[in-house]
Amino acid sequence: MEIAEILSFPVPLSDITLESVVLAVLVAIIGWIVVKVLTSVFTKMLSRASKLPALVIEFLVRFFSVLLYVILALIVLATLGFDVSSMVLGLSAVIGLILGFGLQDTVTNLAAGVWLAAFRPIDKGEFVEVNGISGTVTSVGIMATELLKFDNTYITIPNSLVWGSPVINSTRMDTRRAEVKVRVAYDSDLNTAIRVATDLMAAHERVLPSPEPTVLVTELADSSVNLSLRAWAKTSDMWDVQWDLTRDIVGAFKEAGIEIAFPQVDIHLDRVQ
Known part of the structure; x- marks a missing residue:
């Protein structure tokens, strides 16, 4: 039997000939080599010509490699005599669906970035x-x-x-209000506590004179009278002012005889007859 007749012999249970099988194998081998070469060239081009992070380059190389292998698989199938037109349409629909879902968040983030750039609710350094x-x-x-x-x-x-x-x-405005909350005992002189706290804020070099610092009675709690020290300062000084007042109010109250309260509970025991 001649070689031509052997190659034209169909594979059992199919219309594929041995000739097309051999040709498909050759195409697959040559295509595999071409894919490796193109992938290597693409990787070197990205590494030399761009400043992309290594993770991005790796992702792009893998995507390019997978795309080439898909094309090679379609060529091999076409060599075997399969009609790949329907496969191409199906893959196109699947890829389009995947990209549609995958790019949905991307488009949303891109649009949001445009609005952020236009209206600037936040800016660099804030x-x-x-x-x-x-x-x-x-x-x-x-x-x-x-x-x-x-x-x-x-x-x-x-x-x-x-x-x-x-x-x-927190930093868009030029000034901000610092607030320190403190609790004093019920038997303390409330007027003295308010005066001491007010003088403490007024004496701080970074507290602005206007609006004037104020002390408010915010709550008559179970174990204390709750006060709120409120002082205005430049935004850049606000945290320093708040930390200083929180630290210094303890010593100022102690010196003035004002007791800082802590939670306490009175328990009464009655003898049962």
């Missing part, structure tokens, strides 16, 4: 709270906003969450 996360804004990008917390933790928040959540901006 201290904000977004979606329960507080930190200094280091970057407002087209896809995400980056915050740096006090403990040097770096936080990346998608722009859709920033735009869709209440934003507390």
Whole structure:
């Protein structure tokens, strides 16, 4: 039997000939080599010509490699005599569906980034709270906003969450009000406590004279009279003022004979006859 007749012999239970099988194997081997070469060239091009992070380069290389292997598989199937047109349409529909769902969040974040850039509810260098996360804004990008917390933790928040959540901006205004809450005992002289607290705030060099510092009685609690010391300061000085007042009010009250209260409960025992 001649070689031509052997190659034209059909594979059992199919219309595929041995010739097409051999040709498909050759195409697969050559295609595999071509995919490896193209992937290597693509990797070197990305590494040399771009400043993308290594993780992004790895993702792009893998995506490119998978795409080439899919194309190779379709070519091999076509070599075997299969009609790949329906497969291409099916893959196109699946890829389109995947990209549609995958890009949905991307488009949302991109749109939110445009609104953030236009209206600027936050800006670089401001201290904000977004979606329960507080930190200094280091970057407002087209896809995400980056915050740096006090403990040097770096936080990346998608722009859709920033735009869709209440934003507390602690540094946008020039001045802020510091507030210190303190509890005094019921048997303390309340007027003296208010005067001492007011003098303490007025004597602080970073407390602004206007609006004037005030002391309010906020609650008659179970074990104490609760006071709130409120003083205005420049935004950059607010935390220092609040910390200083919290520390100094203890000594000022102690010197004036004002007792700082603590929770206590009186228990009365009655003898049962």
